[in-house]
Amino acid sequence: MARAATTSDAFSAVAEPRRRDILAFLADRERPVNEIVAALQMEQPSVSKHLRVLREVSLVRMRRDGRRKLYRTNAAAIRPLHAWAGEFERFWRHTLTRVKERAEAKMAEAGANPRDTTS
Amino acid sequence: MARAATTSDAFSAVAEPRRRDILAFLADRERPVNEIVAALQMEQPSVSKHLRVLREVSLVRMRRDGRRKLYRTNAAAIRPLHAWAGEFERFWRHTLTRVKERAEAKMAEAGANPRDTTS
């Protein structure tokens, strides 16, 4: 089987950089399609296609306004993604703690290079 | 052009559900490949392939241990993802505030037309 459909969930939908750009652009206010096209310098059909994907996973909502369609983010849909990533927070702390300890150990050694070769 | 390579960044890498499963399994401690295979009931080659992708975007680190290879998460790499999603937090608050306000407004109106074409 091939890759999971981008329309399957928020994770797949935001994997596409252009869609993250669109979400960021819509973050502060709702916008008509043509503004997205102009702001992000994308082809209109391309924007419409991305918006469709975003809509299918509920990352954006749309309402008509005359001939235009105003899109806005549905931030709540990003929540699962944020929550998932957040579960790793306590491991970051562990990591940061270790990094800090290593840094201090180096400081103690004197004149250490800040490069961290941890692969 | 086709979809972005899954090896391009953390966003693409975690778009695959199986890889999220692996990350979650590795979250609390490092593990050899065969444990991942057993725990997640995946084919060994499949696990190795997913681990390769995760490694290429630095989401996991690996060290040899005799014949085995122990993998562990590099939670710091998940940070950009978490940070990105986190930028929407304040909009969630706005959204939640607006929802609350609308709800209260409706309460006040009492039995208003429930039609909300918002989609």
Place this chain on the structure above:
DNA sequence: TTGACATATTCCTATATGGGAATATATTGG
């Protein structure tokens, strides 16, 4: 209705998978 404006959809194609099967590589013990 007609024309203009705003979006959406369809068609086509190159590309990047992800899974299965088979095989290669690496490491340890005898």
Place this chain on the structure above:
DNA sequence: CCAATATATTCCCATATAGGAATATGTCAA
């Protein structure tokens, strides 16, 4: 070196794009 164990890689293939081009659909104004 040989066998056994542990992982990684290669090959093949069905599939799902994402972008470009052309076209369809929808809405408003005169």
